[in-house]
Amino acid sequence: MDVNPAATRVDTRGFILQQAIPLFAEAGYSGVSMRDISRAVGMSAAALYHHFPDKQALYLAAVNHAFVDKAEGIRQALAGGGTAVARLERFVERFTELMAKDPDFRKLLHRELLDGDVTRLKLLADQVFLEPYKAVVALAKELAVDLDPYMLANSVVGLVLFCFETEPLRRHLPGRIPSHDRPATIARHASTLLVRAVAR
Amino acid sequence: MDVNPAATRVDTRGFILQQAIPLFAEAGYSGVSMRDISRAVGMSAAALYHHFPDKQALYLAAVNHAFVDKAEGIRQALAGGGTAVARLERFVERFTELMAKDPDFRKLLHRELLDGDVTRLKLLADQVFLEPYKAVVALAKELAVDLDPYMLANSVVGLVLFCFETEPLRRHLPGRIPSHDRPATIARHASTLLVRAVAR
DNA sequence: CTCGGCTTAACGAACGTTAAATAAGGTAAG
Protein backbone atom coordinates (compact mmCIF):
# COMPACT_ATOMS: atom_id res chain seq x y z
CA MET A 1 0.00 0.00 0.00
CA ASP A 2 2.78 2.44 0.85
CA VAL A 3 4.94 1.22 -2.01
CA ASN A 4 5.00 4.68 -3.55
CA PRO A 5 4.11 6.85 -0.61
CA ALA A 6 4.85 10.45 -1.54
CA ALA A 7 5.39 10.37 -5.27
CA THR A 8 2.66 11.36 -7.65
CA ARG A 9 2.73 10.22 -11.22
CA VAL A 10 5.11 12.99 -12.11
CA ASP A 11 7.13 14.91 -9.55
CA THR A 12 4.75 17.80 -9.03
CA ARG A 13 6.49 18.98 -5.89
CA GLY A 14 9.84 19.21 -7.66
CA PHE A 15 8.22 20.94 -10.59
CA ILE A 16 6.70 23.59 -8.31
CA LEU A 17 10.09 24.28 -6.75
CA GLN A 18 11.71 24.45 -10.15
CA GLN A 19 9.22 27.08 -11.29
CA ALA A 20 9.34 29.00 -8.01
CA ILE A 21 13.13 29.37 -7.83
CA PRO A 22 13.51 31.95 -10.63
CA LEU A 23 10.58 33.91 -9.24
CA PHE A 24 12.04 34.12 -5.73
CA ALA A 25 15.49 34.83 -7.16
CA GLU A 26 14.15 37.75 -9.16
CA ALA A 27 11.73 39.34 -6.68
CA GLY A 28 12.50 37.91 -3.25
CA TYR A 29 10.22 36.28 -0.70
CA SER A 30 7.79 39.14 -0.23
CA GLY A 31 7.87 40.04 -3.90
CA VAL A 32 6.35 36.75 -5.01
CA SER A 33 2.79 35.72 -4.15
CA MET A 34 1.38 32.22 -3.98
CA ARG A 35 -0.75 33.18 -6.95
CA ASP A 36 2.36 34.18 -8.91
CA ILE A 37 3.79 30.74 -8.30
CA SER A 38 0.53 29.01 -9.13
CA ARG A 39 0.42 30.88 -12.42
CA ALA A 40 3.97 29.79 -13.27
CA VAL A 41 3.21 26.20 -12.36
CA GLY A 42 -0.13 26.11 -14.14
CA MET A 43 -2.43 25.20 -11.31
CA SER A 44 -4.53 26.91 -8.69
CA ALA A 45 -2.97 28.58 -5.66
CA ALA A 46 -4.89 26.27 -3.35
CA ALA A 47 -3.22 23.23 -4.91
CA LEU A 48 0.16 24.42 -3.71
CA TYR A 49 -1.01 23.79 -0.16
CA HIS A 50 -1.25 20.08 -0.92
CA HIS A 51 2.51 20.00 -1.36
CA PHE A 52 3.68 22.60 1.16
CA PRO A 53 2.11 23.63 4.46
CA ASP A 54 2.56 27.35 3.79
CA LYS A 55 4.47 29.91 1.74
CA GLN A 56 7.44 29.96 4.07
CA ALA A 57 7.92 26.20 3.75
CA LEU A 58 7.68 26.44 -0.03
CA TYR A 59 10.30 29.18 -0.07
CA LEU A 60 12.61 27.23 2.22
CA ALA A 61 12.25 24.12 0.09
CA ALA A 62 12.95 26.16 -3.05
CA VAL A 63 16.13 27.64 -1.58
CA ASN A 64 17.28 24.20 -0.47
CA HIS A 65 16.49 22.76 -3.89
CA ALA A 66 18.54 25.49 -5.53
CA PHE A 67 21.47 25.07 -3.15
CA VAL A 68 21.95 21.37 -2.47
CA ASP A 69 23.60 20.09 -5.62
CA LYS A 70 25.42 23.38 -6.09
CA ALA A 71 27.62 22.54 -3.13
CA GLU A 72 28.62 19.31 -4.81
CA GLY A 73 29.61 21.22 -7.93
CA ILE A 74 31.80 23.52 -5.88
CA ARG A 75 33.39 20.57 -4.13
CA GLN A 76 34.18 19.04 -7.50
CA ALA A 77 35.76 22.28 -8.64
CA LEU A 78 38.17 21.88 -5.73
CA ALA A 79 39.06 18.27 -6.44
CA GLY A 80 42.15 17.16 -8.30
CA GLY A 81 45.84 17.55 -7.76
CA GLY A 82 48.60 19.90 -8.74
CA THR A 83 50.25 22.81 -6.97
CA ALA A 84 48.18 25.03 -4.72
CA VAL A 85 48.28 27.79 -7.31
CA ALA A 86 47.15 25.43 -10.06
CA ARG A 87 44.26 24.24 -7.91
CA LEU A 88 43.33 27.83 -7.13
CA GLU A 89 43.24 28.73 -10.81
CA ARG A 90 41.17 25.67 -11.63
CA PHE A 91 38.74 26.41 -8.80
CA VAL A 92 38.29 30.06 -9.76
CA GLU A 93 37.62 29.12 -13.36
CA ARG A 94 35.06 26.43 -12.58
CA PHE A 95 33.41 28.43 -9.83
CA THR A 96 33.03 31.37 -12.18
CA GLU A 97 31.46 29.17 -14.82
CA LEU A 98 29.14 27.69 -12.22
CA MET A 99 27.94 31.14 -11.14
CA ALA A 100 27.56 32.33 -14.71
CA LYS A 101 25.49 29.31 -15.61
CA ASP A 102 23.08 29.61 -12.67
CA PRO A 103 22.20 33.23 -11.95
CA ASP A 104 19.25 32.12 -9.85
CA PHE A 105 21.54 30.46 -7.34
CA ARG A 106 23.67 33.55 -7.12
CA LYS A 107 20.72 35.89 -6.63
CA LEU A 108 19.14 33.63 -4.03
CA LEU A 109 22.45 33.56 -2.18
CA HIS A 110 22.66 37.34 -2.13
CA ARG A 111 19.04 37.53 -1.01
CA GLU A 112 19.64 35.10 1.80
CA LEU A 113 22.64 37.12 2.93
CA LEU A 114 20.39 40.18 3.06
CA ASP A 115 17.14 38.68 4.34
CA GLY A 116 17.99 35.37 5.92
CA ASP A 117 17.11 35.09 9.55
CA VAL A 118 19.55 33.51 11.96
CA THR A 119 18.06 30.02 11.90
CA ARG A 120 17.93 29.88 8.10
CA LEU A 121 21.51 31.06 7.71
CA LYS A 122 22.65 28.57 10.32
CA LEU A 123 20.90 25.83 8.36
CA LEU A 124 22.52 26.92 5.11
CA ALA A 125 25.91 27.19 6.76
CA ASP A 126 25.70 23.68 8.22
CA GLN A 127 24.04 21.83 5.37
CA VAL A 128 25.31 23.59 2.26
CA PHE A 129 28.34 25.75 2.74
CA LEU A 130 30.30 24.06 5.53
CA GLU A 131 32.10 21.48 3.43
CA PRO A 132 33.08 23.62 0.42
CA TYR A 133 34.02 26.45 2.77
CA LYS A 134 36.42 24.21 4.69
CA ALA A 135 37.93 23.04 1.42
CA VAL A 136 38.53 26.59 0.17
CA VAL A 137 39.99 27.55 3.53
CA ALA A 138 42.34 24.54 3.35
CA LEU A 139 43.47 25.69 -0.08
CA ALA A 140 43.96 29.21 1.26
CA LYS A 141 46.13 27.86 4.04
CA GLU A 142 48.42 26.29 1.47
CA LEU A 143 48.52 29.41 -0.63
CA ALA A 144 49.77 32.00 1.81
CA VAL A 145 50.76 31.14 5.31
CA ASP A 146 51.08 34.80 6.20
CA LEU A 147 47.54 35.74 5.20
CA ASP A 148 44.48 34.88 7.24
CA PRO A 149 43.15 31.80 5.40
CA TYR A 150 39.53 32.50 6.27
CA MET A 151 39.66 36.01 4.90
CA LEU A 152 41.60 34.84 1.86
CA ALA A 153 39.00 32.15 1.17
CA ASN A 154 36.29 34.76 1.42
CA SER A 155 38.18 37.02 -0.97
CA VAL A 156 38.55 34.26 -3.55
CA VAL A 157 34.82 33.77 -3.94
CA GLY A 158 34.11 37.46 -3.38
CA LEU A 159 36.29 38.57 -6.27
CA VAL A 160 34.22 36.39 -8.57
CA LEU A 161 30.77 37.02 -7.14
CA PHE A 162 31.16 40.78 -6.94
CA CYS A 163 31.75 40.98 -10.69
CA PHE A 164 28.37 39.36 -11.31
CA GLU A 165 26.71 41.38 -8.61
CA THR A 166 27.74 44.75 -10.00
CA GLU A 167 27.14 43.93 -13.63
CA PRO A 168 23.74 45.66 -13.79
CA LEU A 169 25.32 48.85 -12.45
CA ARG A 170 28.55 48.75 -14.44
CA ARG A 171 26.42 48.45 -17.53
CA HIS A 172 25.77 52.18 -17.13
CA LEU A 173 29.25 53.24 -16.12
CA PRO A 174 31.98 54.28 -18.55
CA GLY A 175 34.80 52.09 -19.80
CA ARG A 176 32.87 48.91 -19.72
CA ILE A 177 33.43 46.45 -22.54
CA PRO A 178 31.40 43.28 -23.10
CA SER A 179 34.33 41.03 -22.28
CA HIS A 180 34.26 42.32 -18.70
CA ASP A 181 31.27 40.09 -18.07
CA ARG A 182 32.47 36.98 -19.87
CA PRO A 183 33.16 34.25 -17.30
CA ALA A 184 36.59 33.54 -18.74
CA THR A 185 37.62 37.18 -18.34
CA ILE A 186 36.30 37.39 -14.79
CA ALA A 187 38.08 34.18 -13.83
CA ARG A 188 41.34 35.28 -15.40
CA HIS A 189 41.25 38.63 -13.63
CA ALA A 190 40.52 37.10 -10.24
CA SER A 191 43.14 34.42 -10.73
CA THR A 192 45.81 36.87 -11.79
CA LEU A 193 45.13 39.14 -8.86
CA LEU A 194 45.11 36.29 -6.35
CA VAL A 195 48.15 34.49 -7.71
CA ARG A 196 50.18 37.69 -7.62
CA ALA A 197 49.03 38.35 -4.08
CA VAL A 198 50.10 34.96 -2.77
CA ALA A 199 53.32 34.74 -4.77
CA ARG A 200 56.33 35.14 -2.55
CA MET B 1 5.51 84.15 0.46
CA ASP B 2 7.79 81.55 -1.02
CA VAL B 3 10.58 82.43 1.36
CA ASN B 4 10.54 78.92 2.75
CA PRO B 5 8.76 77.09 -0.03
CA ALA B 6 9.04 73.38 0.72
CA ALA B 7 10.09 73.31 4.32
CA THR B 8 7.64 72.85 7.13
CA ARG B 9 8.52 74.01 10.59
CA VAL B 10 10.73 71.00 10.95
CA ASP B 11 11.87 69.04 7.93
CA THR B 12 9.12 66.43 7.96
CA ARG B 13 9.97 65.15 4.51
CA GLY B 14 13.58 64.56 5.48
CA PHE B 15 12.50 62.96 8.72
CA ILE B 16 10.26 60.52 6.88
CA LEU B 17 13.12 59.52 4.59
CA GLN B 18 15.44 59.14 7.54
CA GLN B 19 13.02 56.77 9.25
CA ALA B 20 12.20 54.88 6.05
CA ILE B 21 15.79 54.16 5.04
CA PRO B 22 16.54 51.52 7.69
CA LEU B 23 13.19 49.86 7.03
CA PHE B 24 13.81 49.56 3.28
CA ALA B 25 17.40 48.49 3.91
CA GLU B 26 16.27 45.70 6.20
CA ALA B 27 13.22 44.38 4.35
CA GLY B 28 13.34 45.75 0.82
CA TYR B 29 10.71 47.64 -1.16
CA SER B 30 7.97 45.02 -1.04
CA GLY B 31 8.79 44.08 2.54
CA VAL B 32 7.88 47.50 3.91
CA SER B 33 4.35 48.88 3.84
CA MET B 34 3.30 52.50 3.96
CA ARG B 35 1.80 51.74 7.36
CA ASP B 36 5.15 50.41 8.56
CA ILE B 37 6.75 53.70 7.60
CA SER B 38 3.94 55.74 9.12
CA ARG B 39 4.39 53.85 12.39
CA ALA B 40 8.12 54.55 12.41
CA VAL B 41 7.54 58.22 11.64
CA GLY B 42 4.72 58.61 14.13
CA MET B 43 1.97 59.80 11.87
CA SER B 44 -0.82 58.34 9.80
CA ALA B 45 -0.18 56.55 6.54
CA ALA B 46 -2.32 59.06 4.70
CA ALA B 47 -0.07 61.89 5.83
CA LEU B 48 2.82 60.38 3.89
CA TYR B 49 0.94 61.20 0.71
CA HIS B 50 1.24 64.88 1.54
CA HIS B 51 4.99 64.59 1.01
CA PHE B 52 5.27 61.90 -1.67
CA PRO B 53 2.89 61.07 -4.51
CA ASP B 54 3.13 57.32 -3.94
CA LYS B 55 5.19 54.56 -2.33
CA GLN B 56 7.56 54.24 -5.27
CA ALA B 57 8.45 57.93 -5.12
CA LEU B 58 9.04 57.68 -1.39
CA TYR B 59 11.32 54.70 -1.90
CA LEU B 60 13.24 56.42 -4.67
CA ALA B 61 13.67 59.53 -2.56
CA ALA B 62 14.86 57.41 0.37
CA VAL B 63 17.46 55.65 -1.76
CA ASN B 64 18.64 58.97 -3.13
CA HIS B 65 18.80 60.45 0.35
CA ALA B 66 20.89 57.51 1.52
CA PHE B 67 23.24 57.70 -1.44
CA VAL B 68 23.88 61.34 -2.23
CA ASP B 69 26.27 62.43 0.46
CA LYS B 70 27.85 58.99 0.54
CA ALA B 71 29.40 59.66 -2.84
CA GLU B 72 31.02 62.78 -1.44
CA GLY B 73 32.50 60.74 1.40
CA ILE B 74 33.96 58.30 -1.08
CA ARG B 75 35.39 61.12 -3.15
CA GLN B 76 37.04 62.55 -0.06
CA ALA B 77 38.51 59.14 0.73
CA LEU B 78 40.24 59.36 -2.63
CA ALA B 79 41.57 62.86 -2.17
CA GLY B 80 45.07 63.69 -1.07
CA GLY B 81 48.51 62.96 -2.39
CA GLY B 82 51.18 60.36 -2.03
CA THR B 83 52.14 57.36 -4.08
CA ALA B 84 49.44 55.35 -5.79
CA VAL B 85 49.87 52.56 -3.27
CA ALA B 86 49.57 54.99 -0.38
CA ARG B 87 46.39 56.46 -1.84
CA LEU B 88 45.01 52.97 -2.37
CA GLU B 89 45.66 52.05 1.25
CA ARG B 90 44.09 55.24 2.48
CA PHE B 91 41.05 54.79 0.27
CA VAL B 92 40.51 51.18 1.34
CA GLU B 93 40.73 52.12 4.99
CA ARG B 94 38.31 55.05 4.77
CA PHE B 95 35.92 53.23 2.47
CA THR B 96 35.82 50.30 4.88
CA GLU B 97 35.08 52.61 7.79
CA LEU B 98 32.39 54.31 5.74
CA MET B 99 30.69 51.00 5.00
CA ALA B 100 31.00 49.81 8.57
CA LYS B 101 29.46 53.00 9.88
CA ASP B 102 26.46 52.95 7.55
CA PRO B 103 25.12 49.42 7.07
CA ASP B 104 21.89 50.82 5.66
CA PHE B 105 23.72 52.29 2.70
CA ARG B 106 25.44 49.00 2.03
CA LYS B 107 22.25 46.96 2.24
CA LEU B 108 20.35 49.40 0.04
CA LEU B 109 23.14 49.18 -2.50
CA HIS B 110 22.99 45.39 -2.56
CA ARG B 111 19.22 45.54 -2.84
CA GLU B 112 19.40 47.95 -5.74
CA LEU B 113 21.88 45.66 -7.49
CA LEU B 114 19.37 42.83 -7.08
CA ASP B 115 16.07 44.63 -7.62
CA GLY B 116 16.85 47.86 -9.39
CA ASP B 117 15.22 48.26 -12.74
CA VAL B 118 17.19 49.64 -15.63
CA THR B 119 16.08 53.26 -15.28
CA ARG B 120 16.79 53.36 -11.55
CA LEU B 121 20.26 51.85 -11.96
CA LYS B 122 21.01 54.26 -14.79
CA LEU B 123 20.00 57.12 -12.51
CA LEU B 124 22.20 55.85 -9.69
CA ALA B 125 25.08 55.29 -12.06
CA ASP B 126 24.88 58.82 -13.46
CA GLN B 127 24.06 60.80 -10.33
CA VAL B 128 25.84 58.89 -7.57
CA PHE B 129 28.49 56.46 -8.69
CA LEU B 130 29.90 57.99 -11.85
CA GLU B 131 32.35 60.39 -10.23
CA PRO B 132 33.78 58.15 -7.49
CA TYR B 133 33.92 55.27 -9.96
CA LYS B 134 36.01 57.30 -12.39
CA ALA B 135 38.30 58.30 -9.53
CA VAL B 136 38.85 54.71 -8.42
CA VAL B 137 39.45 53.65 -12.01
CA ALA B 138 42.03 56.42 -12.38
CA LEU B 139 43.78 55.15 -9.29
CA ALA B 140 43.63 51.62 -10.65
CA LYS B 141 45.26 52.79 -13.87
CA GLU B 142 48.19 54.13 -11.90
CA LEU B 143 48.47 50.99 -9.81
CA ALA B 144 48.90 48.33 -12.45
CA VAL B 145 49.18 49.15 -16.10
CA ASP B 146 48.96 45.46 -16.99
CA LEU B 147 45.65 44.84 -15.23
CA ASP B 148 42.30 46.00 -16.53
CA PRO B 149 41.71 49.15 -14.49
CA TYR B 150 37.91 48.79 -14.54
CA MET B 151 38.05 45.27 -13.19
CA LEU B 152 40.70 46.24 -10.67
CA ALA B 153 38.56 49.14 -9.43
CA ASN B 154 35.64 46.78 -9.06
CA SER B 155 37.81 44.35 -7.13
CA VAL B 156 39.00 47.03 -4.72
CA VAL B 157 35.50 47.84 -3.53
CA GLY B 158 34.37 44.23 -3.87
CA LEU B 159 37.03 42.91 -1.53
CA VAL B 160 35.73 45.24 1.15
CA LEU B 161 32.01 44.93 0.53
CA PHE B 162 32.00 41.14 0.28
CA CYS B 163 33.37 40.87 3.81
CA PHE B 164 30.39 42.77 5.16
CA GLU B 165 27.98 40.93 2.89
CA THR B 166 29.00 37.46 4.06
CA GLU B 167 29.29 38.31 7.74
CA PRO B 168 25.85 36.87 8.66
CA LEU B 169 26.82 33.58 7.05
CA ARG B 170 30.41 33.38 8.26
CA ARG B 171 29.03 33.83 11.75
CA HIS B 172 27.98 30.17 11.52
CA LEU B 173 31.05 28.82 9.78
CA PRO B 174 34.14 27.52 11.55
CA GLY B 175 37.38 29.42 12.13
CA ARG B 176 35.76 32.78 12.45
CA ILE B 177 37.14 35.15 15.04
CA PRO B 178 35.59 38.48 16.01
CA SER B 179 38.46 40.46 14.53
CA HIS B 180 37.48 39.23 11.06
CA ASP B 181 34.63 41.72 11.10
CA ARG B 182 36.47 44.69 12.55
CA PRO B 183 36.82 47.37 9.86
CA ALA B 184 40.55 47.75 10.51
CA THR B 185 41.11 44.04 9.93
CA ILE B 186 39.04 44.00 6.76
CA ALA B 187 40.84 47.04 5.41
CA ARG B 188 44.25 45.64 6.23
CA HIS B 189 43.47 42.33 4.55
CA ALA B 190 42.15 43.96 1.39
CA SER B 191 45.04 46.39 1.26
CA THR B 192 47.65 43.69 1.72
CA LEU B 193 46.12 41.53 -0.96
CA LEU B 194 45.81 44.40 -3.43
CA VAL B 195 49.23 45.91 -2.80
CA ARG B 196 50.88 42.54 -3.30
CA ALA B 197 48.93 42.03 -6.50
CA VAL B 198 50.00 45.33 -8.03
CA ALA B 199 53.59 45.24 -6.79
CA ARG B 200 56.02 44.57 -9.58
C1' DC C 1 -10.36 83.65 6.31
C1' DT C 2 -7.12 80.70 4.14
C1' DC C 3 -4.21 77.15 3.63
C1' DG C 4 -0.79 73.62 4.53
C1' DG C 5 -0.34 69.53 7.52
C1' DC C 6 -2.57 66.31 9.61
C1' DT C 7 -6.45 63.10 11.07
C1' DT C 8 -10.06 59.31 10.65
C1' DA C 9 -12.58 56.52 7.57
C1' DA C 10 -13.03 54.11 3.82
C1' DC C 11 -12.23 52.09 -0.96
C1' DG C 12 -11.09 48.21 -4.07
C1' DA C 13 -7.51 45.03 -4.88
C1' DA C 14 -4.39 41.59 -3.58
C1' DC C 15 -2.64 38.87 -0.01
C1' DG C 16 -2.08 34.01 2.56
C1' DT C 17 -4.93 30.51 3.62
C1' DT C 18 -9.01 27.32 4.27
C1' DA C 19 -13.30 24.68 3.14
C1' DA C 20 -16.04 21.97 0.26
C1' DA C 21 -16.66 19.67 -3.88
C1' DT C 22 -14.96 17.00 -7.97
C1' DA C 23 -12.30 13.91 -10.79
C1' DA C 24 -9.33 10.04 -11.23
C1' DG C 25 -7.00 5.78 -10.04
C1' DG C 26 -6.03 1.79 -7.21
C1' DT C 27 -7.77 -1.86 -4.20
C1' DA C 28 -10.68 -5.21 -2.11
C1' DA C 29 -15.04 -7.53 -1.94
C1' DG C 30 -18.84 -9.73 -4.38
Next chain:
DNA sequence: CTTACCTTATTTAACGTTCGTTAAGCCGAG
Protein backbone atom coordinates in the same frame (compact mmCIF):
# COMPACT_ATOMS: atom_id res chain seq x y z
C1' DC D 1 -15.60 -8.42 -14.21
C1' DT D 2 -17.95 -5.40 -11.84
C1' DT D 3 -18.98 -2.63 -7.96
C1' DA D 4 -18.06 -0.03 -3.99
C1' DC D 5 -14.79 2.47 -1.63
C1' DC D 6 -10.82 4.99 -0.24
C1' DT D 7 -7.00 8.01 -1.22
C1' DT D 8 -4.76 11.56 -3.67
C1' DA D 9 -4.57 15.66 -6.60
C1' DT D 10 -6.89 19.25 -7.92
C1' DT D 11 -10.68 22.71 -8.49
C1' DT D 12 -13.80 26.83 -7.30
C1' DA D 13 -15.26 29.82 -3.82
C1' DA D 14 -14.62 32.19 -0.10
C1' DC D 15 -12.57 33.84 4.44
C1' DG D 16 -10.39 37.61 7.00
C1' DT D 17 -6.35 40.61 6.70
C1' DT D 18 -3.41 43.81 4.81
C1' DC D 19 -2.11 46.42 0.97
C1' DG D 20 -1.67 51.18 -1.61
C1' DT D 21 -4.37 54.91 -2.04
C1' DT D 22 -8.16 58.50 -1.75
C1' DA D 23 -11.81 61.46 0.28
C1' DA D 24 -13.53 64.51 3.64
C1' DG D 25 -12.89 67.02 7.55
C1' DC D 26 -10.24 69.24 11.55
C1' DC D 27 -6.91 72.52 13.33
C1' DG D 28 -3.50 75.89 14.18
C1' DA D 29 -0.62 79.59 12.09
C1' DG D 30 -0.22 83.57 8.93
